[in-house]
Amino acid sequence: MRKALPLIIAGLLAVLPLLGLSSYWMHILILVIMWSVIGMAWNLLGGYCGQVSFGHAAFFGVGAYTAGILYNKAHLSAWWGMPLSIVFVTIVALIIGYICLRLRGPFFALGTLAIGVILRVTAENLTGITEGDLGIMLQERTWIDKTWYFYIVLALAVVTFIAVKMIIESKLGYYFVAIREDQDAAESLGINTTLYKTVALSLSAVFTGLAGAFYMNYMGYIDPKIVFALHDISIVTIMVVMVGGVATYWGPFVGAIIMVFLAEIIRTIPKLGAAHHTFFGILLIVIIIFLPNGIVGDLPKLKKLLRIGKAA
Amino acid sequence: MAMLEVKGVSRFFGGLAALTDISFGVEKGDILGLIGPNGAGKTTMFNVVNGFYPPSKGEVYFKQKKISGLKPHQICKMGIARTFQVVKPLQRMSVLDNVIASAFLRVKTRTRAEEIALDTIKFTGLLDDRDVISKGLPLGKRKKLEIARALATQPEMLLLDESFAGLNPAELDESIGIIRRIKERGITIMIIEHHMKVIMAISDKIVVLSYGQKLAEGTPKEIGNNPLVVEAYLGEAESA
Numbered sequence: 400m401r402k403a404l405p406l407i408i409a410g411l412l413a414v415l416p417l418l419g420l421s422s423y424w425m426h427i428l429i430l431v432i433m434w435s436v437i438g439m440a441w442n443l444l445g446g447y448c449g450q451v452s453f454g455h456a457a458f459f460g461v462g463a464y465t466a467g468i469l470y471n472k473a474h475l476s477a478w479w480g481m482p483l484s485i486v487f488v489t490i491v492a493l494i495i496g497y498i499c500l501r502l503r504g505p506f507f508a509l510g511t512l513a514i515g516v517i518l519r520v521t522a523e524n525l526t527g528i529t530e531g532d533l534g535i536m537l538q539e540r541t542w543i544d545k546t547w548y549f550y551i552v553l554a555l556a557v558v559t560f561i562a563v564k565m566i567i568e569s570k571l572g573y574y575f576v577a578i579r580e581d582q583d584a585a586e587s588l589g590i591n592t593t594l595y596k597t598v599a600l601s602l603s604a605v606f607t608g609l610a611g612a613f614y615m616n617y618m619g620y621i622d623p624k625i626v627f628a629l630h631d632i633s634i635v636t637i638m639v640v641m642v643g644g645v646a647t648y649w650g651p652f653v654g655a656i657i658m659v660f661l662a663e664i665i666r667t668i669p670k671l672g673a674a675h676h677t678f679f680g681i682l683l684i685v686i687i688i689f690l691p692n693g694i695v696g697d698l699p700k701l702k703k704l705l706r707i708g709k710a711a
Numbered sequence: 712m713a714m715l716e717v718k719g720v721s722r723f724f725g726g727l728a729a730l731t732d733i734s735f736g737v738e739k740g741d742i743l744g745l746i747g748p749n750g751a752g753k754t755t756m757f758n759v760v761n762g763f764y765p766p767s768k769g770e771v772y773f774k775q776k777k778i779s780g781l782k783p784h785q786i787c788k789m790g791i792a793r794t795f796q797v798v799k800p801l802q803r804m805s806v807l808d809n810v811i812a813s814a815f816l817r818v819k820t821r822t823r824a825e826e827i828a829l830d831t832i833k834f835t836g837l838l839d840d841r842d843v844i845s846k847g848l849p850l851g852k853r854k855k856l857e858i859a860r861a862l863a864t865q866p867e868m869l870l871l872d873e874s875f876a877g878l879n880p881a882e883l884d885e886s887i888g889i890i891r892r893i894k895e896r897g898i899t900i901m902i903i904e905h906h907m908k909v910i911m912a913i914s915d916k917i918v919v920l921s922y923g924q925k926l927a928e929g930t931p932k933e934i935g936n937n938p939l940v941v942e943a944y945l946g947e948a949e950s951a
Contacts, residue, residue: 568821569821570815570819570821570824573808573811573812573815573824574812574815576801576803576804576808576812577801577804577812577813580800580801580802580803580804581799581800581801581802583763583795583799584795584799584800584801584860585801585812586763586782586783586784587761587763587783587784587787587792587793587795588784588787588792588812588813588816588860588861588864589784589787589788589792589813589816589864590784590812590816591782591784591785592784
């Protein structure tokens with residue numbers, strides 16, 4: 400049963416579009432799956448390897464801009480951005496890794512935060528390449544209907560899930576967790592911590608970048624404030640994983656469902672709609688206090704709490 | 712043949728000389744005891760050999776190859792493993808996973824790593840605790856886990872930093888047994904220890920440090936009769 404769970408969930412998701420869902424619901428589903436991908440990617444670096452990044456928008460944005468610039472300047476299909484983003488995002492990740500991975504703990508987090516902001520400002524000002532704040536718009540999207548976008552992002556999610564699982568159960572996974580638990584001990588056990596942190600960062604960046612390239616194709620419009628956003632990308636990425644469950648396979652998926660729905664629900668509340676960051680902040684505080692391992696990570700604890708709730 | 716050679720090693724922290732011009736060698740298959748009062752520089756010596764601190768002066772050779780200046784993971788790959796005085800288990804991993812993580816140094820597949828890890832924890836008497844999350848282990852077993860983890864990297868030389876401190880007499884006997892069996896496997900050992908009885912019983916040679924200087928070097932018997940050592944080390948213990 401447990402082993403079949405990923406298959407069952409992927410199967411269920413795959414038949415969902417056949418139900419004839421409205422365009423709005425398809426959009427929500429696509430966002431949930433896209434955020435799961437970003438969450439799983441962040442989890443590799445932040446959850447398993449213990450290097451908390453506050454700058455994943457950097458990779459998301461570079462992925463999105465790879466697709467956008469290819470379309471805008473080279474007049475190629477923006478879909479080429481998906482394979483090509485792997486190259487560009489890896490290069491950016493190696494540079495960021497070289498700068499930031501010598502920093503530990505909170506200093507690494509601050510370093511990545513700064514880099515995310517630097518890339519946003521750069522994209523805003525390199526108007527010759529990125530069109531700056533005007534952004535890049537696809538003259539026409541590949542499909543009007545959302546079904547194919549759904550299957551493409553679902554395929555990306557399945558690949559990411561399998562990749563993460565294979566990585567975590569291999570030598571790499573053990574090395575990542577060893578580095579998270581104690582970098583000095585890991586180093587003295589023969590683990591080249593600098594190398595493996597760079598590997599974790601690059602893998603994490605590539606999957607995030609793929610999600611970014613998909614976003615360009617799907618949404619048809621990007622600008623620096625959207626794809627390099629600190630709040631709406633970098634912080635939400637962390638929240639997806641924190642809420643769902645750090646270093647768990649299903650945490651990012653659960654977190655993505657909650658975060659996307661929460662954002663939608665809050666948006667419909669009159670007057671309070673614009674304050675969704677406030678609600679995210681409150682949610683994060685509650686999660687950190689009561690479920691520090693996230694919903695999936697603290698599932699036994701959560702079940703216990705709910706049972707007490709019923710009895711009382 | 713000298714397995715490890717320390718040649719004129721000094722290590723400064725700012726103006727403080729933690730080690731001054733230390734030289735000694737460890738023969739293949741021997742147990743070398745490193746003793747000295749608190750703050751003598753024993754752990755610093757380990758950190759220099761293991762690569763955490765490059766020596767400010769002097770060199771360290773392992774099997775005739777210079778290792779000073781290399782990174783800890785490179786030195787570990789060459790065959791020197793260590794334990795920590797303040798134990799550093801990978802806290803949120805099970806005992807078995809801790810040892811698997813270090814067994815991966817010499818093997819690629821998870822199956823092989825697990826075989827080595829199981830062998831190693833059997834050897835160190837942790838088999839019953841293999842699924843315990845190491846955060847919850849009592850100190851005695853954490854010290855054993857440190858040894859198991861170091862052994863799983865299949866070293867030729869093992870640096871043991873106070874692997875006996877804080878153990879009860881039963882655990883102490885057991886650990887001495889483990890160390891003797893490690894020696895039987897042909898692994899060279901350098902050990903820091905405060906239990907004089909233990910160090911005198913198991914060491915082939917002893918090096919005494921005091922205030923970062925080498926005070927004496929010799930067999931346990933010679934060290935026990937050396938007036939300088941008695942004054943600096945044992946004498947202090949008597950007056951306490």
